[in-house]
Amino acid sequence: MSSTIPYGKQTINSEDIKLVTKVLKSDYLTTGPFVEKFENSFKKKVNSKYAISCSNGTSALHLSMLAIGLKKNDVVIMPTINFIASANMSRLLNAKIYLADVDSSTGQLTKKTINECINKNKIRTLKLILIMHHGGSPNLGSDLSFFKRKYKCFIIEDACHALGGKYSIKKNIKVGSCKFSDISTFSFHPVKSITTAEGGMITTSDKKIYQKIKILRNHGIIRNKLKNTNKFLGYKIVDIGFNYRLSDMSSALGISQLKRIDKFIKKRNIISKKYFNKLSFLKDYIYLPDKKKDVQNAWHLFVLRINFNKLKINRVKFFKLLSSKGVNTQIHYTPIYNQPLFKDLKSNIFKGTEKYFNTCLSIPIYPELSNIQIKHVVNSIKLIINKYKK
Ligand SMILES: Cc1ncc(COP(=O)(O)O)c(C=O)c1O
The missing domain is CATH 3.40.640.10 (Type I PLP-dependent aspartate aminotransferase-like (Major domain))
Incomplete structure (x- = not known):
């Protein structure tokens, strides 16, 4: 790429x-x-x-x-x-x-x-x-x-x-x-x-x-x-x-x-389906987003949750490796209570949040993402997992 x-x-x-x-x-x-x-x-x-x-x-x-x-x-x-x-x-x-x-x-x-x-x-x-x-x-x-x-x-x-x-x-x-x-x-x-x-x-x-x-x-x-x-x-x-x-x-x-909104959302849905098809066999390492019944997801993000316990690398290394292959990913989001300005809001232990945050990584999704690019994203993820699985 x-x-x-x-x-x-x-x-x-x-x-x-x-x-x-x-x-x-x-x-x-x-x-x-x-x-x-x-x-x-x-x-x-x-x-x-x-x-x-x-x-x-x-x-x-x-x-x-x-x-x-x-x-x-x-x-x-x-x-x-x-x-x-x-x-x-x-x-x-x-x-x-x-x-x-x-x-x-x-x-x-x-x-x-x-x-x-x-x-x-x-x-x-x-x-x-x-x-x-x-x-x-x-x-x-x-x-x-x-x-x-x-x-x-x-x-x-x-x-x-x-x-x-x-x-x-x-x-x-x-x-x-x-x-x-x-x-x-x-x-x-x-x-x-x-x-x-x-x-x-x-x-x-x-x-x-x-x-x-x-x-x-x-x-x-x-x-x-x-x-x-x-x-x-x-x-x-x-x-x-x-x-x-x-x-x-x-x-x-x-x-x-x-x-063109309907077209855009349709494209995002098609891409999400491709990700589901191509990544589901990595289920021991990657959890795919939840699919709710009778709900139209706008697929603004495609958030993977990665089981880093089963890998020899952490998220920063995973991010860097994908980035070196030309695949940009992002974290959505750091919990608000971890932001310096809002540290005072950490009143409880947020179990669900910690679990979600420690595993999440958003991979590319947008209407013009081509089949070749989808393939490249998927192959890059596969390569990293195969190389670094425990
Ligand atoms: C969930 C959410 N709320 C609010 C905003 C703020 O929107 P804007 O960047 O247009 O001010 C964003 C934008 O990134 C967002 O993702």
Whole structure:
């Protein structure tokens, strides 16, 4: 293999370039007609009532937390295995973070681990459960309604990995529809299901949340509409807001990309099937991702769990050997309590998390990964295992 295979990558075609170029030649670069068009296409695609675009997945989380009124000392439960944005944004608002353990094979929260977190920490009042569909596999579903009813809390789905996923294929319950939650958030970073370069989206069924987010996204501004006209003159500031807007260029790219989302997810599913077929015979050394019935996985990641007890090398050496063969892998994720800023959150022993984290390694998956590249990834893994097995 001459060039390096990344673990994830965008797919850009001439239609994408054409639409972005159209914006570049138009009058609007920031907020123009494509922003609303993108939001409308997105809400149709995921079956949500409202969709609000924003500058990235992190601002989507920040805006969502502000919209539910998350404030100092409010209790938030989130998974130990997560991208850092949820913890960072919660801490920014001085909320009280409790980490819940994850299942050792999926790296995801379960009803049991959330309950354990509530009981061990003697949590009585709960403001928010923030779940994450790790790797693209929709997590929890109707169990979320249980917590919502019992604790009268908000549920936010960090769905940054899972655009294109379905909770139920049969019932066509899509990630982003907010069927089991108050808010879903998305990122359009290049490795995600679709890209807008930087970009994000928030979906909700709640009109008040929708209206609040729209104001906060744009400096806390409400524009003054002139009576009996469609004209606006001046504005008033009603909240401390931000510039978290998505540009028209990014929105155009998003519209074009969203047209191909089904193809992208299909390709990711095909690649995952190939990995399952080609790697299953290494089952003594490698555990493959869980496959849930009737669930559409968006396959943002393909996370192997490697049994290093049966190998003479550790993960760093494994990573380096794959890297020397041009196969880039990644760890998703270091537990939040192992990050220097969040060491104080290590209140319990997180057994599932430790087991998951010590074995996980994400191998390349993205729509344009070719059969030759898949073969190369698989052969490289096989070679290393055969050479270093005990
Ligand atoms: C699960 C998760 N949440 C949030 C984010 C933040 O998104 P962004 O990078 O667009 O700010 C990411 C992005 O990597 C993510 O993977």
